[in-house]
Amino acid sequence: MECLVCNTKMEPYFEKKYDIKTHIFERCPSCGLVINSTVYNMSEAEWSDANNVHKSFQGEIDTQNPSWKKRISRLQPQAELVYQLYINGLFDEDTKAVDYGGGDGLFSEMIQKDYLEKCHTSQKKFLVKTYEKYLQIKDKDGYYNEQDMTPKSFDLAICSAVLEHMIGREDVDYFFNLVNDTGVAIIHTLICESVPQDPDWFYISMPVHCTLWTNEAMSRIYTQHGFVGCAYHLPSKMWLFFKDSEKYNLCKDISSKIPGEWTFSPSFVDYWKAPPYHHHAMDPR
Numbered sequence: 001m002e003c004l005v006c007n008t009k010m011e012p013y014f015e016k017k018y019d020i021k022t023h024i025f026e027r028c029p030s031c032g033l034v035i036n037s038t039v040y041n042m043s044e045a046e047w048s049d050a051n052n053v054h055k056s057f058q059g060e061i062d063t064q065n066p067s068w069k070k071r072i073s074r075l076q077p078q079a080e081l082v083y084q085l086y087i088n089g090l091f092d093e094d095t096k097a098v099d100y101g102g103g104d105g106l107f108s109e110m111i112q113k114d115y116l117e118k119c120h121t122s123q124k125k126f127l128v129k130t131y132e133k134y135l136q137i138k139d140k141d142g143y144y145n146e147q148d149m150t151p152k153s154f155d156l157a158i159c160s161a162v163l164e165h166m167i168g169r170e171d172v173d174y175f176f177n178l179v180n181d182t183g184v185a186i187i188h189t190l191i192c193e194s195v196p197q198d199p200d201w202f203y204i205s206m207p208v209h210c211t212l213w214t215n216e217a218m219s220r221i222y223t224q225h226g227f228v229g230c231a232y233h234l235p236s237k238m239w240l241f242f243k244d245s246e247k248y249n250l251c252k253d254i255s256s257k258i259p260g261e262w263t264f265s266p267s268f269v270d271y272w273k274a275p276p277y278h279h280h281a282m283d284p285r
């Protein structure tokens with residue numbers, strides 16, 4: 001298979017057994033991207049089944065469920081960051097914003113709750129609406145439909161824990177192409193210096209994590225999509241990619257008002273350079 005980032009021929013890296021099926025992971029010798037090529041070669045139906053299993057905890061509010069707890073502990077600091085960016089003027093109520101692949105819409109609701117609690121009033125029911133192509137939700141409050149998803153029409157496009165599920169360049173480009181010329185993409189995924197050659201790596205305990213990102217691979221995507229500024233916010237483990245330097249500089253200016261460590265660079269911020277790739281190695285997502 002050819003690397004979706006740089007078209008280099010990928011090489012076998014390791015094998016891993018999920019239930020009874022052996023999956024093959026391939027690595028790009030140029031940018032280090034690793035993919036689960038067995039998943040890449042699955043039919044749409046097989047892939048959809050795998051995703052449904054993964055999403056089964058969504059929407060079911062069970063505070064004792066470890067998957068639910070993990071999801072909440074990932075989303076809470078991320079909602080807090082997005083809310084802070086709104087109240088500090090990087091975004092406002094006119095911002096066209098999407099949580100891409102946001103499933104049951106919980107993230108959008110959490111942002112709204114933070115915003116309403118602290119600002120008391122909002123003209124909009126949802127500052128950030130959700131788009132979820134797998135759930136096929138029509139005319140539900142707080143959701144975008146397929147026809148809303150025009151390229152370059154969003155001021156803010158968020159993608160939290162979705163890029164590792166994507167299959168192929170088209171999916172990746174679809175997301176980044178949503179951002180307009182002054183827009184911002186905010187992403188959360190695991191991006192490491194080198195994907196461990198280890199079938200027992202925690203991050204691939206489920207086969208749905210089929211595209212494993214490296215600093216070099218994401219840096220090339222960043223450049224190819226014409227981003228000019230990058231910020232990494234540690235507590236939320238989110239990267240902000242800026243299409244225009246004015247917004248990038250504004251984010252730098254307001255960052256001191258937003259709690260947590262920030263790193264800024266005109267190029268992609270390769271924050272995680274050595275394993276373990278996250279401080280909380282046991283709770284990386």
Ligand SMILES: [Zn+2]
Pocket residue numbers: 003004005006007008028029030031032033217
């Ligand atoms: Zn590559």
